[in-house]
Amino acid sequence: MTPKKGQEGAAPPPGRLGRSLPLLLLMLLVVALAVPAGVAIGPGFLGPARPPGPAPAGPWQLPPATLSTAAGSGSGAGIRPLNAAAPVPDAAALAAQLSATLKADGAGSFSGMVQDAATGEVLFDRSGDEGRAPASNIKLLTAAAALRTLGPDRRFSTRTVAGSTPGTVVLTAGGDVLLGAGDSAPDAVLGHAGLATLARSTVQALQQGGATGPVSVLLDDSLFTGPALSPAWSPEDVAAGEVAPLFPLALNSARFTPGTSTGPRPQDAAMTAAEAFAARLTEAGAAVGIAVAPGVIRGPAPQPAPDGGQAGKVLAAVESATVSQQVDLLLRTSDNYLTEVMGRMVATASGKPASNNGAVAAVLQQLEELGIPAASLHAADLAGLTLDNRVSARQLTAVIRAMTTGPDTRLRSALAGFPVAGLTGTLGSRYSDTSTAGGAGLVRAKTGTLNTVIALSGYVVDADGRLLVFSFIGNGLTPGAAGNKEALDRTASVLAACGCR
Structure with a gap:
């Protein structure tokens, strides 16, 4: 039996989007698409002026009245904690909420990891070091390797x-x-x-x-x-x-x-x-x-x-x-072919054979150079089409943390490519019911789907203004069980709403 379970999802057509999502999400979509990738995330959330009136969450979670570019921003800008004084969520309080939502529908189980992006403090750890089949979440490794090896501005x-x-x-x-x-x-x-x-x-x-x-x-x-x-x-x-x-x-x-x-x-x-x-x-x-x-x-x-x-x-x-634009496309649409080709281009630039084995070796070498131990990681391909891959939630959150707050600013170019919940890419048709709507427009994450696997890894700014990175991986799941995707989306929405103290 093939491990692949259809397409991971696509954004709904414009007409449907306009009918089903509130004005807030439409405004956020304009922000997400209008601001250049290098500065889209941080300034897009912040906005210099906001309408008066009470807000259900922090003001950084409202659409900005105008678009702005922070002083000194450029290709090396990107995500940073939106409120330097924002409290880090209490790990015990957060774990209690996540444990209530991160449950398999039928067979199988979920592993997971949540970290504070600025400090690396682990806020949630459920078998976070266990190597699991990550499905298309493994594309994050190639995205990082391509930006480091080829550079965001490289063209073919x-x-x-x-x-x-x-x-x-x-x-x-x-x-x-x-x-x-x-x-x-x-x-x-x-x-x-x-x-x-x-x-x-x-x-x-x-x-x-x-x-x-x-x-x-x-x-x-x-x-x-x-x-x-x-x-x-x-x-x-x-x-x-x-x-x-x-x-x-x-x-x-x-x-x-x-x-x-x-x-x-x-x-x-x-x-x-x-x-x-x-x-x-x-x-x-x-x-x-x-x-x-x-x-x-x-x-x-x-x-x-x-x-x-x-x-x-x-x-x-x-x-x-540019490589940056191509990475954006492969993450947003989960393009298997483009990812594998990009891996071979990484191998070429690294002096390795532009073959499957050469591409895998080149990508893993880049992880090691990023300070992410890859000895326990097994990659049989780079697109995530096989159950033979083994990546831990900790390794995936480490990659995302390197993209959001790490010292290698070339990785910032990957941030705009993460699908936005309820709005773009493979998350475009999700986060539309009452249990997940709280994460719509806020959660940005890479999806992954095989018959018995589902995964979601990304980043979110919580209700207190703290930037969190996360990875949740389900393995051994009941094929077709709808509750597993809902469990992931509810869990990520918990992070968006968290003022966990």
Whole structure:
């Protein structure tokens, strides 16, 4: 039986959102989406002015009257305790409340950890050091590793290179799997780099070089090594489209249609993208009298000729969205394919083979360098599609604490990508009933779901203004039991409402 249990959830359509959520949440959504990622969280909660009148919780939990950027804020800003004098919740009082909500519906059990983000003080610990299958919560490890190794501003280049044989163009993969088939879209993440734009620029370069055709297209996707599929993945998950063979070049994160998140995927995403490029090159070439031969074959891009010849010369290039923007997307939508590709790019930057094993080793190395012991952690993949993974709640909270308050400010870029309860990403359709509504708009957390696994790890500012990080992991659960997701959401909502003293 495949361990995957469908999609983790998506935000409801705009019409439904407007009908089902109060004005407060709609205002919070505007704040969450309008403020740049580097400063969105702290200033977004604070706001310099607020309407008068009593509030059921602290004023930092109300929507700000205006958006502001704190003095000195920048890419290194981000989460900090919103009230330096706010009391740390009493551990015993908090544990009593969490124990009442964190209960399995049927079989299985939950582990959990809650820490004060500023001090690291453990406020709740239920088997927090026990390694458990974390499902997609393991994506947090790759997000942190990518930001540290590649850097938030890194972009991946997809190039065309003059081949060794005159009249050949080599499409060279550089790790961008979010390519669009049309024109580059500078304001987008998916489709930021477009194959139509690359084709037109390539034709211009060919014209300048005196080419008349016919032109043949080759594909160099040799950046990745090893098997394209992890041996830990179930064939059923691959067939269902949860993931696909990995290549360093793809359209729409290896989907046939932009924005699609379910259903079968291309099994050779690189060749699918190369054929789309060849079609765009044919169109652009026809306009200026340059013919393009049908078909695409794989072949290596030559190194630049030492004598200054054409072979190996870069003809054109398009750049991906930044690593920060891609991390935001993979966390918000829980994109399995993008996560695994990002892991291989981390391996490449670390001097390791860009394979499944190399990617895992590179990510775990980054955890150790962050000061998070990884010896007890087992990662069979990076997307979380297998029950073979073992990560503890303490390790996950340590990663999130490093993102929120740690000294490596590159990790701040991950914060805006955490889904917001009741509003965005895989939490968009949750936190809508009376038992969880208190966390809507406040809880920001990464979800995780397999047939017998459910997890939620993230951060929240409590009613006293204290920033808390948390991780809750359920294993051995009854498949399909709705109460388990509700238990997680109620528990996180308790943290948001906590004035636990």
